[in-house]
Amino acid sequence: MNYVPVIGLETHVELKTESKMFCSCSANYFGKAPNTHTCPVCLGLPGALPVPNKKAIEWTILLGLALNCTINKESKFDRKNYFYPDLPKGYQISQYDKPIASGGWLNLKSQNSNLKTTEKKIRITRVHLEEDTGKLLHSNKDTLIDFNRSGVPLVEVVTEPDFDNSTDVKRFLEELHTIIRYLDISDADMEKGSMRMEPNISLRKITNDELRITNKNQKLELPNYKVEVKNINSFNFAKKAIDYELKRQAEILDSGKIPVQETRGYNDKKGITYSQRSKEEAHDYRYFPEPDIPPMEFGNEKLEMINDTLPELPAAKVERYIKKFGIKSSDAVIISRDKIISAYFENVLSKIKSDKAGQTVANAMVNKKISTKLSSDEFAKEIEKLSKPKETNMGMLASSIEKAIESNPKVVADYKSGKTNAIMFLVGQVMREMKGQADAQTVRAELEKKLK
């Protein structure tokens, strides 16, 4: 049986605001002693009230804009009610039907096996803001709760089920990660858990008729089940978890059954997913508008102000590098992945007179020929040295050519019988003999003279 994977993605990103989402506690909790970054608000003590963090709201708008979303001029917070020991109020302040941003997209460029570049549009359903929960620490028979993380601002990015393979998911995550780093709104540090993802995965059977339809995802019905894999904190694990799931689900479908709709975890040591919660135990979150926080309204002026702070995004930068500096797209992607590195790249280029040095600088950086620890001035000087033709010691060259001709009679014979390419081997030999201290063009010319 043939199947098409149908994959959607939810990604949680902790914002690096100074204070938490609804109180003035420091949000920088990583590595701090348990329960030292807490107050009545983030502990959910009786009587405490949330007051939203303006910066976090602005940053969510910024991310929404970067992901081509519409910013909803009227937005609000809602309560998501459920019980869990790490949730001190018994509800999470989140957003339900009026997220800050919705209806966006992100383009993924991917190369197929023929090295043809294709573009895939991944639709962004919504970008909303909520609070993180505390953390449970299990030790022996005890479970302890650390509320340092409780109330840290958390942005959730939700996509439509537009992915049909795990590689694209990984690429999307890398792109999202780069954008977030560009916006400077989160560490997006996987190790610290400041970026966590939850793919939802299912398989759709395809019939012969459907094979003829080209634009599959948008025209066909979604499968009647969905498996969500929770809390993955690495792009590679996300890819592996998806691949495992696709295989598992295909086997179930092949046997004539339908996979159970459920939430699964991912065990990275074993490389497998495992059942956590089935649909029967699914929560009814009883969402309702958070009465402690007035609804939000964003005026045009405010939105324009935020829009003005939007930096050039990685995709645009890649385009520009290719067009303006004429560098390979793969190098452009690598260099523009990091804001600091791309700034360095442009800095170096600004110090080189030649306007054709783009690819040389890119090569030197990507292949680490020259250390980027140098100042951009020093780096530029190194580049200029590289591109100057080498001075060749003509005396040494003559004896090296002599030696090469003597020790490779067969190659010389080949050359003389018309296999002109054979000369390149001799050039190589001479260059080696000269320990690279020669200009290849000169070597070739001298060789040709000698072999006439």
Place this chain on the structure above:
Amino acid sequence: MEPYSLSIKKLLEGLKDKLFSQEEVYSSFLQRVNKYNNKLNIFLTVCDEPYKKDKTKSNKVGGIPIGVKDIFVTKGLRTTAGSKVLENYIPEYSATIVERLLESGASVIGKTNLDAWAHGASGENSDFGPTKNPWNTQYVPGGSSSGSAAAVAAQMCPAALATDTGGSIRFPSSFCNIVGIKPTYGRCSRYGVIAMASSLDSPGVMAKTVEDCELVFNLIAGTDEYDGTTVTFEPRPVPRKIRVGIPKEYFSEGINNEVRLQVEEAIRIISSIPNVDVVGEVSLPHTEYAVATYYIIVPSEISSNLARYDGIRYGHDRSFFGDEAKRRIMLGTYALSAGYYDAYYKKAMKVRTLIKQDFEKVFEKVDVLVAPVSPTPPFKLGEKVNDPLAMYMCDVLTGPINLAGIPSLALPAGFTKSGLPVGMQFIGPQMGESILFELGKKYQEVTDWHLKKPMII
């Protein structure tokens, strides 16, 4: 004259003139508390030493002991919300408005009894036993701020902090012959008030006179950076001529005749006050839907607000919840459930808007509405305790005001033939507290109901 019998205004004068010291004032009230608390069950926690600050920002009410409803958290001082769930809970911070009173020189004399979590109209839902009405101990003092009202009536403190979600300040004020202000929603900070229904909870003040009530109100009102719902717009000025309307739905057939007659008599007196113009009957057509609306929205918010008492913290688990709390948790959970939300919560929110608009329209024509607080005079302990629906109907004249988020001042309007207090309320537009206080002061200049004290005891 014993300090305990004086108003705040008189106490401040006496302190200034050194007729008595702050210590003497405190001990006068404390003796009163110790003498009658066992009989009336008013205070859940009594401060033998004044709970106050050594250094304060001002001395506006220096040395005045205040009773505080046990739903305001007080740092280091047990706070129960009237529930056994929090029987041993010692908060680590104080509510904003408690803090403001302390910073003005006041002290807390104790934490007053209430219906557990402020759920109730009689005080009988307290997990620590009901408070008795000082006017007749066979009767309820009204709830949920039962202890605060009875404490002021029994002269155990000259004023008390309380909260009003559907009538919890005005109802007991009316049953105990005292004055109580339910402010505009957001006028007084909710930070540190254990939440009942967050979109309606209005902290306020109870006192012996309108003048005292206004004095304390002015100390606690105002925006708070810890409460995002506190309002920032300007209070309304008092108009030169106050126009008074009589909302006909508040005098319908369901209202007890003695209550109606007393309030009508009060309106007659009001109409004789200079610069007050009783313009006549007005209508608030959606009033009849208020109780139904209230009992969807309130339990919904309660079901969420009480979720944190899950047994992991605070000492006691959910089995310590009383019947009324459980009833409201279940009602609210049901109303918010998938498939019911639109039919109940969402619809209730729409009706709430209509109720609010009723008031907005009426306040284009008048400045104040005069109405009874309770449809009946005080009832006996046990009379309604097994009939939740009858108890819910106590809110019929007070709940709509909370749904609309507007202020209302309850004040004494007379007595029934059997000597039980009857209260009325002055309802005003948003931020119109000053208008209510002004009319209240004028009314109390020409009447003496508020000077009558219970012969307890």
